[in-house]
Amino acid sequence: MTQTPSIVDRIGASEATGRIPFSVEFSPPRDADAEARLWRAVRTFEGLQPAFVSMTYGAGGSTRDRTVRVTGDLAEQTTLLPVAHLTAVGHSVDELRAMVGAYADRGISNILVLRGDPPGDPLGEWTKHPEGVEYAEELVRLVRDLGDFHVGVASFPEGHHRAPDLEHDTRHLVAKLRAGAEYSITQMFFDVDDYLRLRDRVARFDPEQGAKPIIPEIMPITSLRSVRRMVELSGSRLPSALEERLDRAAGAGPEEDRAAVREIGISVATELGERLIAEGAPCLHFITLNFARATHEVLSRLGLAEPAAAAPAPVAGAGAR
Numbered sequence: 678m679t680q681t682p683s684i685v686d687r688i689g690a691s692e693a694t695g696r697i698p699f700s701v702e703f704s705p706p707r708d709a710d711a712e713a714r715l716w717r718a719v720r721t722f723e724g725l726q727p728a729f730v731s732m733t734y735g736a737g738g739s740t741r742d743r744t745v746r747v748t749g750d751l752a753e754q755t756t757l758l759p760v761a762h763l764t765a766v767g768h769s770v771d772e773l774r775a776m777v778g779a780y781a782d783r784g785i786s787n788i789l790v791l792r793g794d795p796p797g798d799p800l801g802e803w804t805k806h807p808e809g810v811e812y813a814e815e816l817v818r819l820v821r822d823l824g825d826f827h828v829g830v831a832s833f834p835e836g837h838h839r840a841p842d843l844e845h846d847t848r849h850l851v852a853k854l855r856a857g858a859e860y861s862i863t864q865m866f867f868d869v870d871d872y873l874r875l876r877d878r879v880a881r882f883d884p885e886q887g888a889k890p891i892i893p894e895i896m897p898i899t900s901l902r903s904v905r906r907m908v909e910l911s912g913s914r915l916p917s918a919l920e921e922r923l924d925r926a927a928g929a930g931p932e933e934d935r936a937a938v939r940e941i942g943i944s945v946a947t948e949l950g951e952r953l954i955a956e957g958a959p960c961l962h963f964i965t966l967n968f969a970r971a972t973h974e975v976l977s978r979l980g981l982a983e984p985a986a987a988a989p990a991p992v993a994g995a996g997a998r
């Protein structure tokens with residue numbers, strides 16, 4: 678397997694620059710148009726030099742081939758450092774091993790290990806594959822046993838929706854880190870205090886594991902409908918004051934006022950970023966939905982990128998994120 682830098686190496690390298698690194702999340706494209714759009718975003722981000730980029734994995738392997746192919750293309754055809762997501766749900770251990778092998782064959786050694794949610798209804802009952810694993814912690818061990826992989830895991834500032842309480846949630850996050858995960862990336866959130874409390878809980882629970890980076894995930898909101906859906910699917914929370922603000926901006930017509938919603942979304946993401954930087958976050962990880970513009974705008978407001986060249990005004994509803 679080709680050795681690539683780890684995420685922790687990349688974060689360490691940017692400490693010397695005195696500038697917080699950032700990273701972005703992509704999803705496997707559904708069709709040729711979406712793939713062309715993804716590559717436009719990829720090329721924009723390439724110019725902005727993120728510490729790494731991650732590629733999600735569809736629940737139960739629904740995007741397996743596309744995730745491997747596109748993540749491999751990112752490794753081979755760009756200067757970006759890809760992190761491949763891998764979820765346990767719906768897979769036997771043999772299938773999971775084969776997936777890790779497929780990533781390794783494409784030169785990918787950074788893997789974000791996840792349990793995944795039940796396909797169809799993410800909040801529905803979780804059922805383990807008869808020959809699979811029950812929790813992400815077991816998958817961390819499995820991947821680590823397969824070779825020299827750098828593993829990250831998920832963390833949840835508001836607590837995972839299936840965890841009975843924050844104590845339980847912290848215990849199992851620490852177990853994943855002790856099993857060999859080098860860092861975690863959080864679920865998106867809108868209250869920085871939730872992130873700070875998570876960081877404090879992990880540090881109190883196990884100071885050694887608490888020293889590992891907890892990378893906060895930020896979603897620049899560009900559509901009220903899509904953020905509502907993401908919040909619903911992930912079991913996270915959209916604070917009611919923010920939802921009301923977005924609701925008012927969206928207006929009462931059949932089409933939401935995307936420009937007004939987007940302006941609030943970008944301001945909110947910028948404020949989150951400013952506070953996270955002030956609080957010493959190790960890196961800012963952005964959900965992009967395979968569009969570059971909104972994240973680029975937030976980065977430039979944070980002083981982490983040059984502003985984008987002026988582009989023609991987007992056509993309403995034409996995917997102008």
Ligand SMILES: Cc1cc2nc3c(=O)[nH]c(=O)nc-3n(C[C@H](O)[C@H](O)[C@H](O)COP(=O)(O)OP(=O)(O)OC[C@H]3O[C@@H](n4cnc5c(N)ncnc54)[C@H](O)[C@@H]3O)c2cc1C
Pocket residue numbers: 732733734735736737762763764790791792793794811812813814831832837838839840841845846849850853862863864865894
């Ligand atoms: C940054 C990020 C990226 C993501 N990317 C994807 C993706 O690409 N594709 C996708 O399908 N989903 C993705 N998800 C969603 C994720 O798969 C779900 O949130 C899933 O429900 C939890 O995954 P996990 O790896 O945290 O699970 P786990 O760590 O296994 O935890 C699941 C639940 O079990 C509890 N638990 C853990 N271990 C034990 C134990 N030993 N005993 C009892 N309880 C335990 C935990 O507290 C938690 O409530 C992502 C989430 C994040 C935050």
